[in-house]
Amino acid sequence: GQQVMQIPQYQHVQEGEDFTTYCNSSTTLSNIQWYKQRPGGHPVFLIQLVKSGEVKKQKRLTFQFGEAKKNSSLHITATQTTDVGTYFCAGISSGSARQLTFGSGTQLTVLP
Amino acid sequence: NAGVTQTPKFRILKIGQSMTLQCAQDMNHNYMYWYRQDPGMGLKLIYYSVGAGITDKGEVPNGYNVSRSTTEDFPLRLELAAPSQTSVYFCASGGNKNTEAFFGQGTRLTVV
Numbered sequence: 001g002q003q004v005m006q007i008p009q010y011q012h013v014q015e016g017e018d019f020t021t022y023c024n025s026s027t028t029l030s031n032i033q034w035y036k037q038r039p040g041g042h043p044v045f046l047i048q049l050v051k052s053g054e055v056k057k058q059k060r061l062t063f064q065f066g067e068a069k070k071n072s073s074l075h076i077t078a079t080q081t082t083d084v085g086t087y088f089c090a091g092i093s094s095g096s097a098r099q100l101t102f103g104s105g106t107q108l109t110v111l112p
Numbered sequence: 113n114a115g116v117t118q119t120p121k122f123r124i125l126k127i128g129q130s131m132t133l134q135c136a137q138d139m140n141h142n143y144m145y146w147y148r149q150d151p152g153m154g155l156k157l158i159y160y161s162v163g164a165g166i167t168d169k170g171e172v173p174n175g176y177n178v179s180r181s182t183t184e185d186f187p188l189r190l191e192l193a194a195p196s197q198t199s200v201y202f203c204a205s206g207g208n209k210n211t212e213a214f215f216g217q218g219t220r221l222t223v224v
Contacts, residue, residue: 001171006154030209030210031210033212033213042202042215042216042217042218043202043204043213043215044215045212045213045214048210048211048212050210088154088155090155090213092209092210098160098162098168098209099157099160099168099170099171100143100145100157100160100204100206100209100213101157101171102147102154102155102156102157103154104153104154105153105154105155107152
């Protein structure tokens with residue numbers, strides 16, 4: 001079945017440093033979604049990428065979808081303490097698949 | 113709109129007991145999902161549904177059952193609870209497989 005891996009599993013950064021998390025799927029995806037989960041909270045949708053090679057920005061966050069539609073990345077510039085949480089990618093395989101499979105997540109800690 | 117509502121928020125079960133986790137959404141979404149999240153881990157798909165009367169197994173369906181008699185409701189049934197089912201359970205819904213998923217607040221279940 002489809003597997004979605006994320007690295008790193010944990011990342012500690014000093015406030016103001018950059019942060020990147022990487023997502024790799026075992027199958028080609030129809031789209032990739034990114035979610036953020038604050039400690040003790042539930043996942044909240046951030047963005048969806050659909051096209052091969054697509055790049056989207058949300059303020060300090062940059063999201064990228066690979067050319068082969070099997071990998072993606074999230075880059076945060078100049079982290080702030082409000083960025084603390086776990087970032088998940090999620091995707092559905094191309095074709096008839098309908099399962100939304102989540103990556104293992106990257107837990108970000110920002111030290112003030 | 114309430115979004116996705118899960119009940120109860122917390123529950124302690126004894127080994128061998130049964131219970132139903134309730135999930136309701138008021139967004140007229142076709143897709144609904146049940147995930148479990150073990151401490152410090154990612155989200156694993158238990159079951160999902162693409163519409164009333166249609167359900168499919170996810171990655172970890174053993175020990176669980178679901179039904180989808182209406183668009184709004186997607187209850188998750190645990191029969192013969194085991195300690196391995198101690199987890200946080202999230203229900204989510206989405207309009208279709210290419211739109212964002214909205215999550216409920218979660219049910220924290222402990223089996224002792």
